[in-house]
Amino acid sequence: MTLFEDFTDAPETRWDYVADGVMGGVSEGQAEFVTDGDGTAVRLTGLVSTENNGGFIQVRRRFEGGFPVAAKGLILSVKGNGEPYFVFLRTKGQKRVFHSYRFEFETTSDWEEVRMDFADFYPSHEEMPLNFAPEDVTGIGIVAYGRAFEADVMVRRVEVY
Numbered sequence: 001m002t003l004f005e006d007f008t009d010a011p012e013t014r015w016d017y018v019a020d021g022v023m024g025g026v027s028e029g030q031a032e033f034v035t036d037g038d039g040t041a042v043r044l045t046g047l048v049s050t051e052n053n054g055g056f057i058q059v060r061r062r063f064e065g066g067f068p069v070a071a072k073g074l075i076l077s078v079k080g081n082g083e084p085y086f087v088f089l090r091t092k093g094q095k096r097v098f099h100s101y102r103f104e105f106e107t108t109s110d111w112e113e114v115r116m117d118f119a120d121f122y123p124s125h126e127e128m129p130l131n132f133a134p135e136d137v138t139g140i141g142i143v144a145y146g147r148a149f150e151a152d153v154m155v156r157r158v159e160v161y
Contacts, residue, residue: 025054041156060141067134073117080107080153090139
């Protein structure tokens with residue numbers, strides 16, 4: 001395993017908060033970097049609304065160089081309010097800003113490790129290829145998505161395996 005992110009050393013310079021307001025939606029939230037237990041985490045909170053064609057809040061990181069060619073997936077250390085959340089991956093050559101490969105995961109009030117095989121990510125739209133190459137990944141998002149609910153999720157580590 002290789003550490004990709006542990007939210008230390010100025011994570012606010014690497015991660016951005018985005019909501020559906022960029023597309024006319026009305027969801028509201030925030031991303032903040034907090035100390036929880038023995039480490040730093042990103043905490044995404046807010047109200048997701050599907051009104052006005054909305055339905056997401058996210059914290060994302062864009063990067064160059066992709067994941068290692070031999071990478072098989074991600075492991076996230078997560079904790080939340082019992083709601084399901086998503087990881088969205090962006091890759092080179094995607095034609096639209098809302099295209100991504102997605103993986104849904106559950107949360108509990110305890111820190112847990114969630115293993116996400118790249119083979120289990122699915123494309124957001126049918127015109128996209130079914131699979132992607134790890135070295136083509138250009139962004140990762142932790143996303144509260146798809147339905148009206150109160151979001152509260154923390155991630156304190158992202159590893160590549």
